[in-house]
């Protein structure tokens with residue numbers, strides 16, 4: 634089969650390699666759709682983000698390695714020893730990038746979703762910028778025929794959206810605000826709507842994303858390039874601000890992301906006693922006044938892992954059309970040789986008008 638192999642983070646080559654065989658507890662997938670995550674693009678571009686040192690060590694010790702590719706969907710072509718929940722021909726999507734280690738305190742006490750010790754797909758486990766991949770079954774979820782492989786490849790990032798909504802603990806009918814309407818922000822909006830949120834106010838600075846937010850059912854969409862979102866959202870909530878604000882736009886500017894402006898906005902506008910949820914993998918100091926956080930008695934929350942039944946609920950929402958990532962998938966390339974092009978587009982989403990990462994449709 635063909636697979637992208639890394640000799641350094643800059644030197645990656647599409648090469649012919651042996652077909653994978655499933656180990657115990659694994660299945661082999663024929664990859665049908667795969668997409669780079671924004672973090673993977675930053676890491677490949679040697680940008681400042683978490684985990685780069687670990688990748689450098691992995692390459693130094695084991696090159697060539699099959700890095701990246703943990704957001705994918707495909708079909709099962711071979712089943713390893715002990716696997717009873719998947720069979721040949723099943724259509725599946727990635728739900729997690731890390732299987733549980735089965736040895737740590739979390740795993741042994743039934744909280745596998747909190748385990749951070751298992752190997753990562755696209756790092757210790759060869760990733761899916763390849764025609765086939767052997768993957769642990771804990772990382773996979775079956776998808777019905779009503780969920781396309783393209784939608785399936787978004788399930789792993791939608792996991793973050795589900796985790797964000799769960800930790801926000803939204804009371805039924807509560808007004809919420811979501812700053813940023815990319816794939817994560819619009820995912821949070823749709824899951825929050827299906828989970829009982831009342832009025833949903835969103836903001837973005839990009840015309841494409843503002844239009845998408847309206848299409849997907851936001852009650853009020855603030856164009857933050859024209860209006861001050863803090864003032865506008867306060868006005869819509871009778872001056873007090875919403876109880877729950879999601880910051881789905883922040884990210885370190887040196888990583889080509891939008892900075893922490895929306896995090897500051899979220900802390901400013903959340904109602905006293907409210908909650909700010911921040912789903913991004915951010916690094917560096919947070920630009921907020923601790924006095925402000927203390928005086929407002931607000932909670933700053935970063936989502937963690939979620940149990941399997943919530944993961945099944947993501948697929949259920951997709952299958953029933955209540956969660957629709959299709960409109961956000963607006964850039965695709967065809968064939969495994971186009972992986973570098975997909976990285977370029979995903980690394981420059983604004984320039985290409987991409988909302989979701991650029992997907993690679995494997996032939």
Ligand SMILES: [Zn+2]
Nearest residue numbers: 734737740748
């Ligand atoms: Zn563990």
